[in-house]
Amino acid sequence: MIILGCNGFSRSAEMFAEHYGAVGTEKHYLLGHDAGAALLVDGELVAAVEEERLNRQKKTSDFPINSIRWVLDHAGIDFGDVDLIAIPWNFDAKVFDSTLGELASIPMPPMEKLVRLNHIGMVFATVLGHDAILADFAARTGFTPDPAKVVFVPHHFAHAMTGYYMAGVKDAAFLISDGRAELLSSLTGEIRDGRIRVFEDSFVTANDSLGNLYSCVTRFLGFVPNNDEYKVMGLAGFGEPPSPNPFLEHFVELHEGGRYTMVLPNDLENPRQFEPLIEKHFGPAEATIEYQSRVAAAVQEMVTVVTRHQVAALETRTDLDHLLVEGGVALNCVNNTELLEGSRFSDVSVSFGASDTGVAIGATVFAWVNHPANTAEVKYAPSVTPYLGPEYDDAEVERALGEFADRVEWTARLTDDEVVDQVAQLLTGKVVIGWFEGRIEHGPRALGHRSILANPNFPDIKDIINKRVKHREPFRPFAPLVMEHDAPRVFEMGRKIRSPYMTFVFPVRPEFREVIPGAVHVDGTSRVQTVTTEQTPRLAALLQRFTTLTDVPCLINTSFNVAGEPIVCSPTDALNCFLSTEIDHLVLGNRLVAKRVAGA
Structure with missing residues (x-):
């Protein structure tokens, strides 16, 4: 079928x-x-x-x-x-x-x-x-x-089945939360043998959307709603929520069964409806890190309290021990970690397509x-890969390079081992490298096929990438790549043993904070991507070779794009981004690309 x-x-x-x-x-x-x-x-x-x-x-x-x-x-x-x-x-x-x-x-x-x-x-x-x-x-x-x-398909059912398929489990409970679907913004339930059962008394209407309130705060702080919520999450690390928290006191009310309501119903005709209330409790908007981080920390705490309230109720309704968290709110990776550590569930899964x-x-x-005609046994896909999109062969890479021949130069085709060795050597210095290989990853995170890589041992590397490459706010943190077997040694993973999609945040162990300062957020945490040789052979080999050379067990990984643009897809996209930024080197398939020196 x-x-x-x-x-x-x-x-x-x-x-x-x-x-x-x-x-x-x-x-x-x-x-x-x-x-x-x-x-x-x-x-x-x-x-x-x-x-x-x-x-x-x-x-x-x-x-x-x-x-x-x-x-x-x-x-x-x-x-x-x-x-x-x-x-x-x-x-x-x-x-x-x-x-x-x-x-x-x-x-x-x-x-x-x-x-x-x-x-x-x-x-x-x-x-x-x-x-x-x-x-x-x-x-x-x-x-x-x-x-x-x-x-x-009802929108939240589609979210639930995305998480179910990726998690590779037979049965799981789920929490779906986003801006809005047809009539709802959140629900909970179970999936057993692929069949969804919804706990209808857990419904949260679209009028009471946690996701939309978070987007309202995103807009209020000067960012793009439904796009820049991760900036608010990052800002939260710079501040502490006030006590009592106005969002919990005056914006949302918790009810039995894990439900909640907002003090103002979501209004499509007035997306700024919460702004007067925010200013009432936090003062007039200020474009300062102190003001923005205080508001961000408060709304972040609200998300954690509200979703924990939902999970606590779900725990009483199901005997299953695996939890799926999907929907736009599931991109809040700080919250995902706290949900697992504060619950009885043995594991929480958040997919790359949450x-x-x-x-x-x-x-x-x-x-x-x-489908009635489907008599096949439901398949569970623990090995499903996020690398699901287009890839480009040598001929297409060569063709793209030829179009940029007046501005770039490149090596002959290297073997995978040669690529790994040469790039690992480059990364021992303070350089930024565009990494392009294989099929493009799916979802909002670059997961190693369309990535920008750098050495996290340099304290100022984050500022270099934000200013010279990404053209974005200086407070934005970067994620570290780490081998799955090394992750617990570097990060306080709690009950997690892997985080392949950058959907969880963990404290960096004190002894490694000065080893990878470029990948440590201001609050001492990192949004981690664990990798294995089975998932991404060449990237894993690069990381292992780099670690052998430097004793640094991580690489910075951020998406191969600049602010406001999608992640690059084709070789031409990659070359355009390379030439419009201060990326030092570009790995394009099996070729190492450099910029031509003017007049050379």
Whole structure:
């Protein structure tokens, strides 16, 4: 059975701009962001890619036409071979009726209700409704799908199945939390043998979204909502939350069963609704690290308290000992670590596609598991790889290099061992290296195939990368790569034994803080990526060779891009980024690339 999953809408950005003012930095704040496609063949994930990697528009919400074409081409099939199309949204009649009923109950002037009704109707009719999605698919692909072969998967179910498929376990409890799905922002439940059971009394409505409140704070601090939340998380390390915490006292109220409500309901028409309340309790906004870190630390503590409240309730409802955490809130890796250490669960899994980057994958898995014609045993995929996107052969690398021959020079093709040896030698110095190999990784984190690498032994290397390469805020930390077997020696891992997707944060052991200062955040922690020879053979070999030369057990790993742009995908993307920054060297497949010296 072949299942194509796709997330994205042709008119999403246009309609939300027209009806909700979602323009500029607000453009991808709402629904359809992180567009992409995935292909599942007989239960095996064979390809997945985010549309932004191909159309080069960060966080794009557009219909994933390039992604769909690529995953089909990669598998050597066309639309006629596809058995099911899975959509990770289900805005059906029930959702529409519930939305209208909620609007009718809001106390506001009739004319304002009519305006809002028009907005809702237009978005449903032209973007989110089943007929609109089918028409969009036909218009953009030239293929008219049979409605009977299209599965509309509730958004949070797609999140849950993404985590389930990646975790490689038979049974697991789950917590899903994000900005909003069809009607909800969070829920909990169980998956047993691939079948989802939701604890309905744990529902948190979209009006009470923890994710949206965190995004409101992101916007209030001057960053891009639904994109820069990790900046707020990083800032939190510079400060301490006030006691009592205003967010816990005046913004959110906890209820029985793990539920919670916000003091103000989420309002698509007024995304800045919380800002007066923030200023009331924290004072007028200031563009200072002291002010921003105090607000960030307070909202970070709120996330931890609220999600612990949810997990505590979930523990009483399930006898399972493995927890999946998925949805946009799951990208809060500081919180993920605290959830595990504060719970009875033996392990917590957060996938590389925990945000909406992964829902096209989860939708395919849900459609496959639940299809009546599928009699195959559910597959669990502990060895699933994030390296699911396009790769480029030697001929394509050579062609790209030829186009830049007036600005770069490169070695003859090196063996993998030669690449490892030469790059490890370079990394003993204070250099920054672009690392490009194999299939591009899926998800928001660079995981070693499209990465920028550096030696964390230099205390100022973080400032060099932020200023000269990434062109971003100086407070931003960097993640260390470490061999999985070395990780507990360098970091206080607690109950975790691995963190392959940078989804957990751990304290650096005191004896290593001066060994890897460039990868240690101000609060003494690091967002760790553990690697193994099985997962990433050449990267692991590089790390091991570097450690032999330096006695430094880690490398800095950050995404191969500059602020505001997607991670590079093609050799041409990599060369453009290399030449527009102060990256010192570029590994492009099996060639080592340098910039030509002017006049040479």
